Amino acid sequence: MSASTLLPEMTAAKRRVAMHSMLAAAAMTALKLAAGLLSGSLGVLSDGAHSGLDLIGSALTFFSVRVSDKPADEDHTYGHAKFENLSAFVEAGLMAISCAWIIWEAMQRIFHHDGVVHFSIWPVLVLVTSIVVDYWRSRQLRAVALQYNSTALAADAFHFASDIWSTLAVLAGLILSWIGSLAGIGWLSYADPVAAILVSLMILRLTWKLTRETSAVLLDAAPAETRQKILRAVKAVDGVLAIEQARVRRAGSSTFADLTLALPRSFTFEHTGELVRAATEAVQRVVPEVDVVIHTVPRESSTESIFDRIRAVAARNNVAVHEVSVQSIRGKLRVEQHVELNESLTLAAAHTFVTAMEKEILRDVPELDDVITHIESEPATIERPQPISKQGEQESEAVIVERSLRTVAANFPEIIDVHEILVGRSAEHIQISCHCTLPDALTMRRVHEIITNLEDRLKLQCPEVSKVLIHPEPETDNHR
Numbered sequence: 001m002s003a004s005t006l007l008p009e010m011t012a013a014k015r016r017v018a019m020h021s022m023l024a025a026a027a028m029t030a031l032k033l034a035a036g037l038l039s040g041s042l043g044v045l046s047d048g049a050h051s052g053l054d055l056i057g058s059a060l061t062f063f064s065v066r067v068s069d070k071p072a073d074e075d076h077t078y079g080h081a082k083f084e085n086l087s088a089f090v091e092a093g094l095m096a097i098s099c100a101w102i103i104w105e106a107m108q109r110i111f112h113h114d115g116v117v118h119f120s121i122w123p124v125l126v127l128v129t130s131i132v133v134d135y136w137r138s139r140q141l142r143a144v145a146l147q148y149n150s151t152a153l154a155a156d157a158f159h160f161a162s163d164i165w166s167t168l169a170v171l172a173g174l175i176l177s178w179i180g181s182l183a184g185i186g187w188l189s190y191a192d193p194v195a196a197i198l199v200s201l202m203i204l205r206l207t208w209k210l211t212r213e214t215s216a217v218l219l220d221a222a223p224a225e226t227r228q229k230i231l232r233a234v235k236a237v238d239g240v241l242a243i244e245q246a247r248v249r250r251a252g253s254s255t256f257a258d259l260t261l262a263l264p265r266s267f268t269f270e271h272t273g274e275l276v277r278a279a280t281e282a283v284q285r286v287v288p289e290v291d292v293v294i295h296t297v298p299r300e301s302s303t304e305s306i307f308d309r310i311r312a313v314a315a316r317n318n319v320a321v322h323e324v325s326v327q328s329i330r331g332k333l334r335v336e337q338h339v340e341l342n343e344s345l346t347l348a349a350a351h352t353f354v355t356a357m358e359k360e361i362l363r364d365v366p367e368l369d370d371v372i373t374h375i376e377s378e379p380a381t382i383e384r385p386q387p388i389s390k391q392g393e394q395e396s397e398a399v400i401v402e403r404s405l406r407t408v409a410a411n412f413p414e415i416i417d418v419h420e421i422l423v424g425r426s427a428e429h430i431q432i433s434c435h436c437t438l439p440d441a442l443t444m445r446r447v448h449e450i451i452t453n454l455e456d457r458l459k460l461q462c463p464e465v466s467k468v469l470i471h472p473e474p475e476t477d478n479h480r
Helices: 003-039 044-069 083-111 121-148 150-183 185-216 224-235 267-288 304-317 347-364 392-408 446-460
Strands: 241-252 252-262 291-299 320-329 331-340 368-378 415-426 431-440 465-474
Touching: 003 121, 121 150, 150 185, 224 241, 224 252, 224 267, 224 368, 252 267, 304 320, 304 331, 304 347, 331 347, 347 368, 347 431, 368 415, 392 415, 392 431, 392 446, 431 446, 446 465
Parallel strands: 252 291, 331 368, 431 465
Antiparallel strands: 241 252, 320 331, 415 431
16 A cells, blocks of 8 residues: 555544544543542442543643644744653653652642541442443554554553553442441451552553653754664665664654765765665665665775776766776886866866876875876867768768778778767867777677777777777677
8 A cells, every 4th residue: 555545544443543532531520520529439440540641641641642643844844743652741740740649649648637438339339430441442553553552542442451450450449348337347447558659650551651751852852772783774785884873763753863974985876875775775675765864975995996996086076087007117106097178178277187186096095106287178069070971072081091990900800890880070179989809708809909999090090080989799799
């Protein structure tokens, strides 16, 4: 099921169960208060007051799930999911207040003998009904909370589950008080307030646990185990040198992960993008539907060669280098390279730029002793060469150039054939391009030597040719 389909369904389910809980809390509060006033039982009255706080908590939960499912906006860029955590925190506070009030009233009855419990079947029926209702709504709330990872509904479910035990204790205290009154056993009159105290202490203990959990989320604490699993999953992605920063935070049912990954600086934008996608999928395998943001920083890897480091400096300066060669002369390393710069630059500006880049290379590659750079112009204009027709007056010029190319190519035993020959003219210069078929097993070094020699010999034979572009292709790819 897609996220766009799941979101409305989740919102409707959470609102529906929160509404049912609020209506049930309102009904039970009214019944318990009436029964408590009728019987004079502190336990029943305290349970009614507890239900009143349940009503407030349910209303707060209903409000929070309505707000938490709103999409992110300019004021809440991470969404509104933390309203659920805030609701759970407030509800825990209400539970603590109700327990403190019940304990206070119980102590008053124990030490000052305040209050008389009147026998009536109605409080018993109300308490039994309350147990059934609390059991039903706690199960309903818990099921939806687990399905959609809702903190507010989970707190509400826990609250109502604890109500079952408090109501059972109140019911037991009420029955024991009546037995003591009917049998003339005086100490059983304390059963009602003692039961209220025991239940309140139990609820306070559970409330403290809930408060710690919700406070951790509000303070952006994340489970250490989850973070460690994310780190292990991302480190296993091929190409990640290190994880320099990893932050995980929760907001309601949402989880956010923010990572900074160190990647080899020789990676292209495309390769980096693929690696980021793989790292994102690794995180989502640990925490499904997590919102992942990954930052990347270029770092030097232990496997970088001298050539890689030279190209890294060029990439940092946003220029292209080619024909890079490293020579060892009397034990000292020297680099020769070709750099392409915008053709509109002046010689002074180009020289200043290249000098600064050479110093940067010597700083990043300290084993080098010298760097020599050949500056080339990078065309900034679009050439529009005109093909030379093989018909009419210019027929001899195009035919001569093509014939010369085939004659020169025949002198290289590795060249199988040349084809798709195009001869054109740009201003006063002649340009030629072609495809050259070579054996599959030739190394690129040998291919480069053959092509370079072919270009040089053609220009010697046809000085009017200013530019030659030869595309090498393997014999198995030649479909002519």
